[in-house]
Amino acid sequence: xxxxxxIISDAITDIAPEYIEKAADYTGTRGAVRVRRRKWLxxxxxVAALLLAGFTFAPVIVRMLNGRTVEWDEDHLFSxxxxxxLAEVRDGRVYFTRDNTDITAYCSENTYFRYDFQDEQGISxxxxxxxxxxxxxxxxxxxxxxxRRLSHAHLATxxxxxxxxxxxxAAADEDYGYVPPDIAGRDSYEFQxxxxxxxx
Amino acid sequence: xxxxxxxxxxxxxxxxxxxxxxxEKYGAAxxxxxxxxxxxxxxxxxxxxxxxxxxxxxxxxxxxxxxxTYLFRIVRNLSIAKYHANTxxxxxxxxxxxxxxxxDCLAASGTxxxxxxAKELSRQINRFLAGLDEESQMLFVRRYWxxxxxxxxxxxxxxxGNNVSVRLSRLREKLRRHLRKEGYSL
Numbered sequence: 001x002x003x004x005x006x007i008i009s010d011a012i013t014d015i016a017p018e019y020i021e022k023a024a025d026y027t028g029t030r031g032a033v034r035v036r037r038r039k040w041l042x043x044x045x046x047v048a049a050l051l052l053a054g055f056t057f058a059p060v061i062v063r064m065l066n067g068r069t070v071e072w073d074e075d076h077l078f079s080x081x082x083x084x085x086l087a088e089v090r091d092g093r094v095y096f097t098r099d100n101t102d103i104t105a106y107c108s109e110n111t112y113f114r115y116d117f118q119d120e121q122g123i124s125x126x127x128x129x130x131x132x133x134x135x136x137x138x139x140x141x142x143x144x145x146x147x148r149r150l151s152h153a154h155l156a157t158x159x160x161x162x163x164x165x166x167x168x169x170a171a172a173d174e175d176y177g178y179v180p181p182d183i184a185g186r187d188s189y190e191f192q193x194x195x196x197x198x199x200x
Numbered sequence: 201x202x203x204x205x206x207x208x209x210x211x212x213x214x215x216x217x218x219x220x221x222x223x224e225k226y227g228a229a230x231x232x233x234x235x236x237x238x239x240x241x242x243x244x245x246x247x248x249x250x251x252x253x254x255x256x257x258x259x260x261x262x263x264x265x266x267x268x269t270y271l272f273r274i275v276r277n278l279s280i281a282k283y284h285a286n287t288x289x290x291x292x293x294x295x296x297x298x299x300x301x302x303x304d305c306l307a308a309s310g311t312x313x314x315x316x317x318a319k320e321l322s323r324q325i326n327r328f329l330a331g332l333d334e335e336s337q338m339l340f341v342r343r344y345w346x347x348x349x350x351x352x353x354x355x356x357x358x359x360x361g362n363n364v365s366v367r368l369s370r371l372r373e374k375l376r377r378h379l380r381k382e383g384y385s386l
Binding site for chain 2: 005008013014020026051105
């Protein structure tokens, strides 16, 4: 190591602690200030059916990466099948189950792993995995080409949405140009989503 | 997970649960720092364990606040020391790449040794950071203190790898200008 490199290394080591502290959990500002999105949550391992009378859009049947099948037309939304976990914790490490990647370094209270994928119907899927090792959660979000959006979240929380989830969803919404109904002003989308959930 | 104050209390009580609590709360982050520098999981684990021991040996009398920064600094120092002990002549970790970026930036004229010592350079870097927006501060610190790789930074900051590289390059140029403005002959 050169003398110059040693000086620089020592100098960097002594960066003020407040920066080190703040940087430990810092995740960028892209999703920091966002309007809370209305999302359609479908509980894991349940069948969800939702009446959507009055809507007009092309029917679609889509397979989510988590294994669930969603049928969605202008009258109803029907989601069935057990949802496979998209993240697993093994030996203190977090793995993305689709390709068994070790994603531990990406996951914390405020940070997340993200995987984007477009299926043959042109529907974009975004997987987010985040949280501390004892509270790892994931979500799959589908962005349809006509502007609709569907998500399935499996979150290890009983209260507010985790920070990683809020930031990740906001960033994905922005990337795919999703405009929530209350901002877009599409009256036909203004309704309370209350899926009827029936246990298998 | 325990609050830091409770973990510190365990250290002061000489209760071995303190180490377990420390590992549970900060183990993953410590491992990440060590692996960024060492690129070797076994060495990284050893450094993290040594850092726990160092914490055990120094608390008390130390009562660090924040505990996280104190622990991370120990991990980083131990990892750098081990890295140099292991890899004389072999340079390939995120830490090396990050260091070389700054070396190229600061030592353009080859006169850093004469112009600055580490303490003065550190003071200047802190002043430089104080003048940046928060995201730039964090990008600089994650790259050069935590030795995060470009893909990790891209994921953390939700920007492309190319964007990360460009922004870091601009930050280094800003740092160079800052030092020149402060009268250092670079």
